[in-house]
Amino acid sequence: MADISAIRESGGIVEKKTAGDIIFDILNYLFFGLFTFSCIFPFYYIFINTISDPALVTAGKITLIPHGLTLSNYAVMIKLSDFWQSVLITVLRTVLGTALMVFVSSLAGYLVTKSEMWHRQLWYRLLVVTMYFNAGLIPWYLNMASLGLTNNFWAYIIPGIVSPYNIILVKTYIESIPGEIEESAYIDGASYWTIYLKIIWPLCKPILATIAIFGAVGHWNSFQDSLILNADSPALQTLQHRLYIYLNQSSNIGAVLSSGDASNIASSLNTKIIQYTISMVTIIPILCVYPFMQRYFEKGLMLGAVKG
Amino acid sequence: MALTVSANPRTVDERSAGEKIADKVYWILRAAVIANVVLLFFPGFNPARMTALMNKNLSLFTCAVSYDKIVAQFGTAVRYGLVDLAHFSALRWCSLVIVVSVVISIAGACMSLGNLKLRKLSLVPSFLGAALEIFCFVWMRNIFNSIVAQARTAGKSGFDEVAPVYQGINYLYLALAVIMLICTVAVCALIITKPSEAYFEMKPKYQLFLMMLPVVALAFVFSYLPLFGWRYAFFDYKAGDSLTMEKFVGFKWFGQLFSNAATRRDIVRVLKNTLAMSSLGILTSWVPMVFAIFLAEIKNGPFRRIVQTFTTIPNFISWVLVYAVAYALFYTDGFVNTFLKSMNDAGVYNTNYLMETGHMWLKMLAWGMWKGTGWSAIIYVASISGIDQGLYEAATVDGAGRFAKMWYITIPELIPTFMVLLLMSIANILSNGMDQYLVFTNAANKEMIQVLDLYVYNIGIGDGSIPLSTVVGMSKSIISVILLFGANGISKAVRGESIV
Structure with a gap:
């Protein structure tokens, strides 16, 4: 029975499943099913809590299915001004930081392919070497402080503009494009700028989309810079930082809220709901761009394993 | 041109x-x-x-x-x-x-x-x-x-x-x-x-150079200029002081790491945590490979795609959000407790699992694997799909079962990738990053969770002992670079290919 229970085609050769195969398959499906469930369920659990009746959430009645559907939790969150502020800051840094990073990476990636540049090898090596060492947290912090980049929005943007990994990715990509297109444009008298804008940029779109999307997720998730550099400026703190603060100050979150415009909100929303709702708001954008990201995964893998 | x-x-x-x-x-x-x-x-x-x-x-x-x-x-x-x-x-x-x-x-x-x-x-x-x-x-x-x-x-x-x-x-x-x-x-x-x-x-060469100059300048300011901050390691320095030569103390702070009993104890503890958690990571670095191999055994396409899609998501959320997840599941009024309560209304379930200190290293490893395995497996999934199908067909003809094919075809094909990643993780043995450990730290577990990166943050930014934290960070950077070149040397000697 076991020998003929399943017959499948593999490259034109008929294989028979043994009992061992079936047990393995069952265990395999079971394992992957459970692991996948563990990756989905927490988000589902947080989500059903944010759309359920606050009273039931507080009473701990929401476990597997939502009850008393309502959007009031989100509606109340939106009224919190410091929440809006951090959403604004995070969106702004993500958009601006990613745009500048992509622009500079593509330009620099193009430039380092040009062998006629004065001392090209030197500049390129100077960039690549920065991937392999790191002065350490404290020298970095003191440096940022001396540049006036503490308690300053630009601390999120400027240090991230030059990203050696992305420059190398773009460079490798451009090197794979046939050089003739560019050369003929050059002979026609096009300047480097024109070539970059009219030829390189359109040809590089796939790789630029990859670094843009990974860069954007990096900006959205970035937390250390807000924590270390902008600790004294609540108005500049990112959403991740805000969430961290809310998760950590669960005991006095009511006090945090009532100090603002939200004294009556604090009573209607309890700590748990605020934490869950902010978590959800922080995750949703990632989940929204996620389907678009998937097609860039394979290129994105190179982000972790590029060679100078 | x-x-x-x-x-x-x-x-x-x-x-x-x-x-x-x-x-x-x-x-x-x-x-x-x-x-x-x-x-x-x-x-x-x-x-x-x-x-x-x-x-x-x-x-x-x-x-x-x-x-x-x-x-x-x-x-x-x-x-x-x-x-x-x-x-x-x-x-x-x-x-x-x-x-x-x-x-x-x-x-x-x-x-x-x-x-x-x-x-x-x-x-x-x-x-x-x-x-x-x-x-x-x-x-x-x-x-x-x-x-x-x-x-x-x-x-x-x-x-x-x-x-x-x-x-x-x-x-x-x-x-x-x-x-x-x-x-x-x-x-x-x-x-x-x-x-x-x-x-x-x-001249074109200067045009190109001038276009490149701002990029090099930015790299200089944000990557090279901080190296100048290593000088703080050799001075008695408090925030706001000046660095005058009277404050120059040579290698005093380096000595302090060993001579001061309290500092030494901290360093030993922190190093133990760091090495333990990195080693656990290295010991389990084969998991994504096996994950990918077993995933390839799932012949149901839609199911495989669902698995791949959802197991990769945790990689794209920050550690703060991972902590938010942990919080939602394991806090006093989190899922585990409410679920147990709904099963047995009479019981008292208000354990805060996040404060439990047992098996801290393994728990951190588990969170790391939850977040990273799906993503790390992708590189292997890509490699597996690139393996010549003829190899498998020939093996089938020769009567190889699925495990034989995994062992004799798939794994040998994946080993080069695995070795590169393994060497990189060995080179990074001192750098576990601080985000994960920072978010999971609490009063109960802070002794078991503090890794080198977090220690530098705590003593430098938290306590303001800038010279000591610079010394630790500096030593870490230097050792990491040496390890990286060591790993690269091994790779060159063994595989004839460099990894950096």
Whole structure:
């Protein structure tokens, strides 16, 4: 029975499943099913809590299915001004930081392919070497402080503009494009700028989309810079930082809220709901761009394993 | 592309002696501009630090961009009328004008790489930049005099408190500006009479260099300049102090790591945590590979895609969000407790699992694997789909079962990728990053969870012991670089291929 229970085609050769195969398959499906469930369920659990009746959430009645559907939790969150502020800051840094990073990476990636540049090898090596060492947290912090980049929005943007990994990715990509297109444009008298804008940029779109999307997720998730550099400026703190603060100050979150415009909100929303709702708001954008990201995964893998 | 398109080609030989001398003078001018730029960023060379009240770690650039930092410690002095903030506002503007003048000089120096016509135009910014800087020298002198006058009004003790000091470095700025001015005038005399070309032009190699320059400059400022901060490791330093030679302590802080019992205990504990958690990570680094291999055994396409899609999501959320997930599941009123409660209404379930300290390393490993396995597996999934199907068919014909095929075909094909990643993770054994451990830290588990990166953060940013944390961070960086090159050497010797 076991020998003929399943017959499948593999490259034109008929294989028979043994009992061992079936047990393995069952265990395999079971394992992957459970692991996948563990990756989905927490988000589902947080989500059903944010759309359920606050009273039931507080009473701990929401476990597997939502009850008393309502959007009031989100509606109340939106009224919190410091929440809006951090959403604004995070969106702004993500958009601006990613745009500048992509622009500079593509330009620099193009430039380092040009062998006629004065001392090209030197500049390129100077960039690549920065991937392999790191002065350490404290020298970095003191440096940022001396540049006036503490308690300053630009601390999120400027240090991230030059990203050696992305420059190398773009460079490798451009090197794979046939050089003739560019050369003929050059002979026609096009300047480097024109070539970059009219030829390189359109040809590089796939790789630029990859670094843009990974860069954007990096900006959205970035937390250390807000924590270390902008600790004294609540108005500049990112959403991740805000969430961290809310998760950590669960005991006095009511006090945090009532100090603002939200004294009556604090009573209607309890700590748990605020934490869950902010978590959800922080995750949703990632989940929204996620389907678009998937097609860039394979290129994105190179982000972790590029060679100078 | 070794093409140079030029509307008016002139070889070097056709150029006059005057132009050749001008070439040399330009190098002096450019060197002066570079020196000037560098001075802006070093706190030791700040002409704007005119009173002892100002933080000694302000560079001229910082003064220019941040008025708040100039007057940060002026509270009392302003109240007693020892200083007039108007003077310091002027000081800030003066610093800013110096920065602007340097920027103008940079523009001039960049233009000087062009043809004769562009060089003639470059005289304007070069002259303007130098002149502006000289003007700032006089301006700064005036500001200093007003500060002294204001301080005198408060008598001797007030004067001592403000302690105005005229920085000698002012003269260096003046000297640089004068050199730039002389060079500009000299070049002007040498080239102004020469007939210039019809168009502004620059050799391609310099055009490209100037386009690259801002990128290199940014990399320098954010990656190389912090290395200069390693000097804090050799001084007795507290935030706001100055680094004078009396405070130089040599390798005292390095010795402290071993001689001070409390510090030594901390270091040993932190290193134990770091190495334990990194080793656990390395010991389980085969998991993503096996994950990918077993995933490939799932022949149901939609199911496989669902698995891949959802197991990759945790990689794209931050550690703060992972903590939010942990919080939602395991906190006092989280899922586990509410679920148990719903099963058994009579029971009391209010354990805060996040505060439980047992198996801390394994728990951290588990979170790391939850977050990373799906993503790390993708590289193997990609490699598996690239394996020649003929190999499998041939093996099937030879009667190999699925495990035999995994063992003799798939794994050998994946081993090179695995080895690279393994070597990289060995090179990174000291760097587990701090985000994960920072978010999961609490009063109960902080002893077991503190890794090197987090320790540096805690003692440096939290406690303000800057020299010690610099020493730790610096040692870590150096060891990491050595490990990386070691791993690279091994890779070269064994596989004949480098990994960096």
